Amino acid sequence: MKRDMGTQSGSASVWRMAAASVRGVSHARADQVCQDAHAVGLLPDGVLVAAVADGAGSAALSEVGSALAVDSARVVIAASGTSKLPDATDTEGWREKLASAFSIARAHLEEEAEKRKVDLNALATTLLLAVATPEATVVMQVGDGAIVMGDADGGARALTFPLHGEYANTTVFLTSPDALETAQFGLYPAATHLALFSDGLQRIALDMATGTPFAPFFAPLFRFVANEPEAAAAQEQLTSFLSSPRVQERSDDDITLVLAARLIG
């Protein structure tokens, strides 16, 4: 499920993006739908907002939960208007802004659960959110998956890490009671390259023991998104990569990857 908002007319297109969610092998085998979702948007003044959500495999309506979560988070950031976004140095202001996006997303899940007369856990989903301005990169995350920033030299730095408890197959969800208290938050310098991904990719993209991004994984992807001017072509190639046997045989779960590169100059 995707929610792409086109480039806003009137503002210079300073970001190139590619985003795709594909169904994992085990979900395809069980004839389940893709439970991942993503949403990206370009706001005026060169501000990028990107969200990724991964619905829990065991939850009945998790594909509803993940789609609702990314939409809610994107809309909250977009609706506040870029003039009302905090300054690049205002850590607490940013923390509050992103936390409000997460609590509104959670409130929407609660409303939806009530409307459908189901337990909130039926909509269990993770949520990853990144806002990139020309001065700063701000991230918040509940659950697993990760957000990675690239530099012009092909290096990669983790802004968030996959979070799980004692067991590798349980994580915190936006619907968990302590979701917002345990959320990861970070304010970083402006990014030239950004990647957000669900847990389906983390085992090939990160050294899980340390949470370190594997640079030879990210560098070609960042080069690709920076050099592909056609949004539709970029999307198509990314989808084809994520659906390729080489990726699919290394991951049984749904896979979502959002890539963005800022055009310099």
Add this chain to the structure above:
Amino acid sequence: MAETGRLEDAVEFFSNPEPRCPCVLLLDVSDSMRGQPMAELNAGLHTFREQLVRDPVASKRVDVAVITFGSVVQVVQNFIPITRFVPPTLTTQGYTHMGAGILLALQQLQSYKKALRELEMDYFRPHVFMITDGEPRDEPEQVLERARKQLEAEERSKGVLFFAIAVEGADVERLRNLVVREPIDLKGRSFQEMIDYLSKSVSALSQSRFVEDAQQPMPPPGTI
């Protein structure tokens, strides 16, 4: 511009070790299993292995251990990757020391989890499948009580998922009093069906992710 296929060639993958999915088969080998049932159970262990090895995910993650209980309880097979598991040939012996079997299974799991932590290996919540055709017999009440309490504590702290499978002859009511989760009643079904059910459940538990406490085995055959 990049053409389709180029990303596939350019992107390199990091190789993380697969998370471990510990699975204990806790098997009743008391005298009531003599003859046909034991022969079918032994054959079933081979089927169990074959079915999991065929599963691309389970084959990389499942570590299986086999513990038997009769008049003695013993670890017949310590935790081993399913691909390297050589099914043992079990023989029947004596009474049904189920409580001692449960205690040994929990103890083995504790030390295996400790070993995995020391190796910094990721792991899933371990599960035990206890298969019985009877009820506890010739076992001191305090051993049973200790097993019941310890299992309850382990389930409460989310240390284990313990499933009791009742096959022909089992006393489901007594099992219900001993274990936390509702026993899976497969009385009247063949061993083949039971083994199919077992491998499908283990396979499902070895993949995907769970909302806390939502981990369940497959619904028993015939209920869906």
